[in-house]
Amino acid sequence: MGKYIALTGAESAAFAMKQINPDVVAAYPITPQTPVAMKFSEYVANGEVNTEYVTVESEHSAMSATVGAAAAGARAMTATASNGLALMWEIVYIASSMRLPILMAVVNRALSGPINIHGDHSDAMGARDSGWIQIFNENNQEVYDSFIMALRIAEHPDVLTPAMVCQDGFITSHSVENVMPLTNEQVQKFIGKKKFKGLITADKPFTMGPLDLQDYYFEHKKQQHEAMKKVFAVVEEVQNEYAKEFGRKYSVIEEYRTEDADTIIMGLNSVMGNVKTVVDSAREKGIKIGAVKPRFFRPFPVDYLRDLLPKFKAVVVLDRSDSFGAMPPLYSETLAALYGIENAPMIKGYIHGLGGRDTNLAMIETVVDNLQKLKDTGEGNLTFEYLGVRE
Amino acid sequence: MALTLKDLINKQIPLNGGHRMCGGCPVPVIVKQVLMSTDHPKIIGNATGCLEVATTIYPYTAWNHPWIHNAFENVAATVSGIEAAHNALSRIGEVPEHNKDAKFIAFAGDGGTYDIGLQSLSGALERGHNMLYVCYDNEGYMNTGIQRSSATPIGANTTTTPIGSESYGKTQSRKDLLSIVAAHHIPYAASTSPHNWMDAMKKSKKAIETQGPTFLLYFAPCIPGWKIPSDVWKKLSETAVKTCFWPLIEFEDGKWSLTGESKLIAEGKMPKIPVEEFLKSQGRFKHLFTDKNKHVIEIIQKDVDKSWNYYKGLAGY
Numbered sequence: 001m002g003k004y005i006a007l008t009g010a011e012s013a014a015f016a017m018k019q020i021n022p023d024v025v026a027a028y029p030i031t032p033q034t035p036v037a038m039k040f041s042e043y044v045a046n047g048e049v050n051t052e053y054v055t056v057e058s059e060h061s062a063m064s065a066t067v068g069a070a071a072a073g074a075r076a077m078t079a080t081a082s083n084g085l086a087l088m089w090e091i092v093y094i095a096s097s098m099r100l101p102i103l104m105a106v107v108n109r110a111l112s113g114p115i116n117i118h119g120d121h122s123d124a125m126g127a128r129d130s131g132w133i134q135i136f137n138e139n140n141q142e143v144y145d146s147f148i149m150a151l152r153i154a155e156h157p158d159v160l161t162p163a164m165v166c167q168d169g170f171i172t173s174h175s176v177e178n179v180m181p182l183t184n185e186q187v188q189k190f191i192g193k194k195k196f197k198g199l200i201t202a203d204k205p206f207t208m209g210p211l212d213l214q215d216y217y218f219e220h221k222k223q224q225h226e227a228m229k230k231v232f233a234v235v236e237e238v239q240n241e242y243a244k245e246f247g248r249k250y251s252v253i254e255e256y257r258t259e260d261a262d263t264i265i266m267g268l269n270s271v272m273g274n275v276k277t278v279v280d281s282a283r284e285k286g287i288k289i290g291a292v293k294p295r296f297f298r299p300f301p302v303d304y305l306r307d308l309l310p311k312f313k314a315v316v317v318l319d320r321s322d323s324f325g326a327m328p329p330l331y332s333e334t335l336a337a338l339y340g341i342e343n344a345p346m347i348k349g350y351i352h353g354l355g356g357r358d359t360n361l362a363m364i365e366t367v368v369d370n371l372q373k374l375k376d377t378g379e380g381n382l383t384f385e386y387l388g389v390r391e
Numbered sequence: 392m393a394l395t396l397k398d399l400i401n402k403q404i405p406l407n408g409g410h411r412m413c414g415g416c417p418v419p420v421i422v423k424q425v426l427m428s429t430d431h432p433k434i435i436g437n438a439t440g441c442l443e444v445a446t447t448i449y450p451y452t453a454w455n456h457p458w459i460h461n462a463f464e465n466v467a468a469t470v471s472g473i474e475a476a477h478n479a480l481s482r483i484g485e486v487p488e489h490n491k492d493a494k495f496i497a498f499a500g501d502g503g504t505y506d507i508g509l510q511s512l513s514g515a516l517e518r519g520h521n522m523l524y525v526c527y528d529n530e531g532y533m534n535t536g537i538q539r540s541s542a543t544p545i546g547a548n549t550t551t552t553p554i555g556s557e558s559y560g561k562t563q564s565r566k567d568l569l570s571i572v573a574a575h576h577i578p579y580a581a582s583t584s585p586h587n588w589m590d591a592m593k594k595s596k597k598a599i600e601t602q603g604p605t606f607l608l609y610f611a612p613c614i615p616g617w618k619i620p621s622d623v624w625k626k627l628s629e630t631a632v633k634t635c636f637w638p639l640i641e642f643e644d645g646k647w648s649l650t651g652e653s654k655l656i657a658e659g660k661m662p663k664i665p666v667e668e669f670l671k672s673q674g675r676f677k678h679l680f681t682d683k684n685k686h687v688i689e690i691i692q693k694d695v696d697k698s699w700n701y702y703k704g705l706a707g708y
Contacts, residue, residue, distance in 0.1 A: 023479035026472060050482055052475035057514030061468035064511065067461055068436065068472025074479055076472065090462055198480070200457045200473060202432035202490035209460035210447035 007179045009172035012140040013079065013105040013165065014039035015179075016147035018049055019187040022103075023074035026054035026065035031117045032169040033081040033107040040079075059084035063091035070100035071208055073198015075151075077102065081169060082109035085123045089130075095162050096131030096224060098208065101154035101196055102162040103147065104132075108269065108320075109169040110355045118356020119169035121268065121321040124297070125329045131224045133163035133231060134298040136268040140177040143167045145248055146295070148182065151191050152238045158230040160196060168270040168320075170356060182246060190245060228299045235296070253304050254293040257283060258311070261290030263371045267318030268294065268330060271352065271359050275318070278364040289368060297330070302337040309334075310343040314375035316367055317349045318359075318387070331384050346374050349384030363388045394428065394592050402427050403455060410453035411445040413614050415621030417585045417628070418442050418527050421609050422498065424588060425525055426456065428595035431494040434477075436470035438499035438508060439463035441534045442527065464507035466497040467515035467524060474520045494599050495521060500611075501528040501542035505566050516575040516604045523598045523605045526568070529613035537616045541566040544636075545694055546687045547675045549616075554678045559687050564694050569608055573642045577604045580642040581650075584610040586628035590639055590651040597643075610637045618674020627672065633661070634669045635699040640706070647705035657708045666695045 007015060014036045017025065025044075027037040044053045054069075056062045062078045069076035080088060085106060095102050106124055110116040124134055135150055137143045143165060150163040167173055182190070199206050212220060235252055243249040256276050258264060265275045272293045282289045292308065292315075294301055309315055319328035326332065331349030338344040350367060353359040367387065373379045405426035406419050418441060426433060435458040437443045443460045446453040461469040474495045480486050486493075499508055504526040512524060531549055532538035538551040543561050548554045552561040572580045579601045583591040591609070598605035610631055612624040619627060631637040632652045639651040648654075655661035667688055670676040679687050 023483075024472060024475045026468075026475070050479060052479040054471055054475045055518065056468060056471070057510060057517070061465060061471070061511050061514055064461055064465035064468035065472030065475065068459065068469035069476040069479075070472075071459055072434070072473040072476035072480070073485070074472075074476035076476070091465065094461055198476070200434055200459045201486075202434055202457060202493040203487070205452075205455050205457055207447050207452035207454055207458050210449045210452060211444045212449045216449050 004178040004180050006176050007140055008035065008174055008176050009140045009143050009167045010035035010107060010174065011039050012144040012179050013147055013167070014043070015181060016144050017077055017105070018043045019181070019184050020075065020148070020151055020191060021049050022051055022077045024052045024054065024066065024069035024076040025078065026056050026062045026069070026076070027079045028056050028059045028062045028084060030059065030081050030084040032109055032119070032173045033079050033084065033105065035173065036079040036105050036107065059087040060091060063088040063095060066102050067091060067095050067098065067100060070102050071098060071198070071200040073194070073201055075194060076100070077104065079105035079107070081107040082123045083112055085127060086111060089127070092127055092130045092132065094209070097220070099160040099227070100162055101160055103150055103154060104162065104164045105147070106164045106166045107169045107173045108166050116355040117169070119171050119270070120354045120356065124164060124166050125321040127164070128298055128329060131161065132298060133161055133296070135163060135165050135295055136297060137165065137167045137172070137295070138270055138272045138293060140172055140175070140179050143172065144179050144181060145242065145250065148187055148190060149238050149242055149250070153231065153234050155194065155196055156234045157195060159227055159234050161224070161227050161231070166269065171270040186246065190242070231299050232301065250295065252294070252296055252301050253308060254295060255308070256291040256293070258290035258292065260288055262288045262313045263315070263375050264290045264292045264312050265316045265318065265364070265367060265371065266292040266294070266330070266334065268297065268320065271318055271320065274359060274361055274364055278361055278368060282368050287368065287372065289371070300333050300337070305334060305337045306341055309338060309345050310341055312345045314346045314371055316371045316374070317347065319349060319351050320353045322351050322354065327384060346378055346381040348374050348380045348382070350387040351384065352387040357388055359388060394589065394596065399427055405455050406446065407453045407455060411448065412441065413621065415614055415624060417611050417624040420585050421525070421527050421611060424585060424591045425496065425595040425607070428592045429494070429599045431492055431599060432490050433494045433496055434473055435459070436461070436466045436473065436495070436497045438466035438497070438503035440500040440503055442498055442500070444534060463503050465511045466499050466503065466508060467511040467522070470495050470497045470522050471515045471518065471520045474522055494523065496599070497522060497524045499524070499526055500534070501526060501530060502532045502540045505541045505568050513575065516572065516577050516606070519603055521602055521604070523607065525607045525609060527609045527611040529611040529616055530565070531613070531616050533613045533616040542568070545691050546679050548678055549675070559678065559684045567698070569640060569642070572606045575604070576645065577606065578602070578644060580606040582608040582610070582638065582640045584628045584632055584637060584639065586625045587632070587639065587651045594641065616675070618677070619672065623672065627669070630664065630669045634664045634666045634695065636666055636669050636695050638699060638702050640702055647702065649702070649706045657703050657706065666692045
């Protein structure tokens with residue numbers, strides 16, 4: 001094990017990329033992802049990696065070049081945020097349909113318009129049906145560890161599916177924390193040699209990306225779904241090995257002070273740090289509350305939630321993105337997961353923090369109060385509202 | 392390797408028959424001319440378009456080379472990634488010695504090059520990837536049903552510039568892509584036409600053997616798009632060159648020159664034919680041969696002369 005070093009969230013992603021030493025990185029600057037690309041460029045400039053860094057002219061080309069590289073047998077990576085992910089959209093779907101185990105650092109940022117550079121999850125949530133694994137991360141250590149584990153998950157022969165490693169723009173990407181990295185040798189040993197084969201190599205004719213019509217397209221799309229179903233078995237295996245080797249234990253859904261809790265707050269990424277702080281202070285007042293943090297949004301941990309959530313009487317789900325004219329994504333998918341379960345908890349949703357609006361402790365304290373009302377009276381059950389927005 | 396018919400006839404065909412390109416389409420010929428011009432191992436990228444959809448309908452493929460299609464506008468970026476992977480994997484010993492001089496070739500139509508793919512092409516040229524980009528230019532979006540592109544010439548009747556009481560077809564000149572490409576100061580770019588197979592294959596060979604980004608702009612008559620019979624592409628291509636509608640141009644190490652029939656015309660050794668000869672056999676220009684639209688032929692002639700004189704000047708005539 002290494003020693004603690006001070007890294008921003010963006011640098012944590014870049015540091016993990018450096019230690020993986022990918023064959024090809026193609027990335028384009030966009031706030032707040034830029035420090036990932038900048039830091040990695042320094043590693044290239046100083047000969048710390050063997051990577052071919054393709055300084056593409058757009059995110060569309062970043063994903064396109066990454067697809068070409070992975071098809072040719074490279075460990076290929078990119079990084080983006082917000083509109084950059086939106087510009088990649090078309091190729092994001094093609095990457096997963098080709099079953100290329102690409103890794104992408106996503107520094108979550110609000111989508112335009114209006115233009116805004118700060119953190120919310122509208123970018124990643126828009127890509128939730130693109131066939132990528134999506135890992136959400138609360139802090140810089142988690143970003144780092146997820147990156148290393150994501151490679152093993154994405155490249156697993158049962159999975160062969162690209163993965164996004166998400167973190168909140170500025171809130172973690174530009175905040176310095178102590179991160180305990182592994183040594184280069186530990187990382188290399190853990191990730192091992194590439195197991196996937198380059199298909200587009202000069203060795204033999206191979207046709208990739210053909211026209212696929214009514215007679216086969218449907219089967220191919222179902223294969224992507226079948227691969228996603230196998231992800232959590234691989235995640236469990238990889239997490240266990242990571243814990244055994246390095247002592248840091250991750251789970252598909254992190255639980256915080258849930259042992260005797262009757263209410264919980266659930267959410268993704270950095271807001272869960274504040275939630276945990278508020279849980280601690282509420283506990284001091286005798287409120288039996290905990291926090292639940294899904295680390296994966298794709299695949300969506302349906303079975304885990306069906307097992308876990310009926311233990312509680314009431315649940316609040318925090319979404320850092322909206323779905324105009326519908327329920328927000330984490331809330332709606334959690335509701336769907338719970339449908340038909342006996343003893344399903346009461347549930348209420350909040351849309352919070354759009355465009356990087358700070359979701360502060362006072363706001364979460366309000367949520368705790370309302371959560372207790374929900375538990376005691378059922379008030380607000382099956383509804384969602386906005387948190388911290390001016391009327 | 393010498394470019395002789397005797398040698399070529401013994402080579403493996405890079406694109407098998409049985410694909411679903413139109414009978415009489417020159418694009419498969421173009422592919423063969425390019426790929427058979429050298430013996431390097433080759434990796435092919437293909438933009439969305441006729442060539443892609445008609446040669447790889449799953450589970451079939453006509454290609455005898457490693458081949459990838461990603462999307463419409465990004466073949467240059469996709470092949471950039473493949474070339475980058477090749478370089479990285481060569482450094483760590485994952486590319487066998489006999490494949491180390493593999494060549495990376497992108498094929499795209501004019502829509503995927505002049506229009507939607509221009510940014511991706513420009514980026515790849517500027518970055519200097521070792522890649523040949525071949526644009527087969529049939530002067531419109533033929534795969535989607537004959538829409539105008541920025542490569543469509545003045546006066547052409549297309550489904551998005553249809554002729555009507557107020558319209559004689561497309562009103563704008565075609566984009567001068569060769570100059571745009573050359574402005575990236577790449578080592579080699581050329582226009583060619585498949586009817587002059589020696590010109591085309593010499594340029595292909597040179598483009599493949601030159602290190603760095605190279606570009607070929609290929610004339611490609613389209614049977615349904617130009618409303619022509621299926622046995623005329625060779626004759627029509629020749630007429631296009633002899634009218635100077637499609638000059639054969641070379642841009643090498645910063646110097647412009649003319650080749651083939653274009654060189655002879657510039658030197659006064661071959662007559663320059665009026666553009667009418669090129670227009671008259673094509674259904675897409677049929678409406679120009681009426682009293683109402685006759686003046687458009689003059690507009691086209693002026694457009695052709697302007698471009699011809701420009702390139703002739705660049706070539707030092």
